[in-house]
Amino acid sequence: MSPWRLLLTRPADDCATLAQSLAAAGVASSCLPLLAIEPVELEDAQRQKLAALASYQALIVVSKPAARLLLERVAQDGLQPPPKGWFTVGEATAAVLHDAGLQVAFPRQGDDSEALLALPALREAMAVATVRVLIVRGVGGRELLAERLAEQGASVDYLELYRRCLPEYPAGTLLRRIEAERLNGLVVSSGQGLEHLQQLAAADWPRVARLPLFVPSPRVAEQARAAGAQQVVDCRGASATALLAAVQRSAAPAS
Template sequence: MTQPSVLLIRPREQALTLQQQLLERGIYSDHYSFIDIVANDAAAELLPVYQGQHWHGIIFVSRNAVDYACQWWPQDWPATQYFAVGPGTACYAAKAIQQPVSCPWQQHNSETLLTLPELKWVNQQQWLIVRGLGGRELIADTLRARGAEVHYWQVYQRRQKTVDGAQLLQAWQNSITQIVVTSAEQLGYFLASLPQHALSWLQRCHWIVPGERIAGLIPFSSGDRITMTGSATDSAIIQALTKGS
């Protein structure tokens, strides 16, 4: 049996699609998520308020945000501007809510989203950010600084899994040479779960990450062992993994 050479650290649903695409290109991979995603039941209490509000714009930060929002708000989303950080979430949201969803098309991150013209001139506007509990405050802080009133609808929450790091290391260290991670939180839990002697293996691996923010959280790997894709989309990750192969 062929051993996997790539470790995908991302939620199972996202990893399986990417895993199949890599297999079609002759790349064997394993996947693992250090986080369980569950509904934030408190979000249901805010639904009547948010459904009755006039929004100048609504932002989905992830596919999980779309999934859990649509559990409570399955149809009749208002006719307004919708945005997402990247094209994967944008396409997913557009199908779910039956509305056009815009996103940046070069770099897929919060910083680039905030450069879109529609998010620059927001004085006295009402904006809703659909996300999980916690996370970065950059989008909300920037929109508020530009004069908008911003509300969060936090529809899901993350729970760290209890894992046997030594057992995982034993399964991976002899074959895994490349690690894909697209979430700072997943990266933190991954590193915290492994025993100290995993350091030498982690230093040998090549890392595939979306951008500088996550790259900067890898404390032990030199720059030539980190590839920044500019996006967390499957196509960007596949391009990075197949480059030069």
């Protein structure tokens, strides 16, 4: 049995799935979702993008919630998504689209925008005279992907299907959970997840920030250190496999 006892902070369904994967490897965890997915109503301009999926040379879906909600919207509107031209940042998001019969390319190494930009299949899709790219995501988020694609001559649109919200918890919930279950590590899956962790910790953040913090990328690692996290572990990916590998190569704090 691993000495690690981790706090997981992904959306509820993803948290439960991740907890099962960790338990199978002998790693104990506790779920405290810090990202709730709230679908948004689509305005006419967004609905037009949804109806015109086939007009894009590359359709980039950045998360599992985006993939699930996109498929739901397509089904509700009686649309037929194009079978090809799909790209995702990670394997788990690709699996959602693949299960719907779509052909998806994704980077095998790295779960971030930088890895996707280096993907040969995406570069091939960009190698035409006029390139239109649709990025399916939540409201807000990183602009790096769109900026880099625009630099390469692409016309980039967004289809934003949801908001990420911090669920309501009583004050002090985070530290009480850590202490009651003797948790010795924290896991966040995105920069916004880190922001919500700090927000929920509030005045307790200096104490929470002493715990090892597992993050998915160098960007979030830098963000965490700037926020005062004292022990940051970059998993180099947001998947369960990447997290487990990082946990296994990291020494747990002494009890």
